[in-house]
Amino acid sequence: MxxxxxxxxxxxxxxxxxxxxxxxxxxxxxxxxxxxxxxxxxxxxxxxxxxxxxxxxxxxxxxxxxxxxxxxxxxxxxxxxxxxxxxxxxxxxxxxFRPIPDQKYMDHFQIGAKLESSDMCENHLVCPATVAAHKGRLLQIHFDGWEDSYDQLFDVHSSDIFPLGWCEMHGYKLEPPKVEEEPPKKKKKK
Structure with missing residues (x-):
């Protein structure tokens, strides 16, 4: 079976x-x-x-x-x-299977809340992130400055999501958010 x-x-x-x-x-x-x-x-x-x-x-x-x-x-x-x-x-x-936590627990992870999160694919990188959605017991985490296609799903009890300030408190490098480079400005002709 x-x-x-x-x-x-x-x-x-x-x-x-x-x-x-x-x-x-x-x-x-x-x-x-x-x-x-x-x-x-x-x-x-x-x-x-x-x-x-x-x-x-x-x-x-x-x-x-x-x-x-x-x-x-x-x-x-x-x-x-x-x-x-x-x-x-x-x-x-x-x-x-693991149960979905009660709403009171899930409310700790409000949509739009900021946190620090490791990247599942390169877990030595910890980045500023935002809770984008709840999907049962999974949190859809958006990495600030990155396209939505880079969002990742973490279990609500994951040891790879951290409160703001975790990196600073533990002396770990927090990666800066990805910033779009502005195209060079055209020079005006005289």
Missing amino acids: QDHVSRKSCNKKSRKWAGTLYLSRYIAQGGYLRVGMDGPDVESECIPLHCTSAFMFPVGYAEKYNIKLGGPNDTEKFDWSDYLQQSGAIAAPESL
């Missing part, structure tokens, strides 16, 4: 989100799942994740919170119902 869950993934070359990918889980032992993307290399490329991992979500999570979900072979349009039926699999119960 296979249960299906989804996971986020990052394209390290472009620092942009590659989208959310679907995964299959095989064999649960002690709360750990062997997880890998469906395909010919699933057995050799799977990794162990605990069922409480911040990187696992129940079937339908991406659709519910408007997160792009990539299907098999980069399928543009992916439908869980069709996929589960075709593969003869069942969805993992929602009770296996």
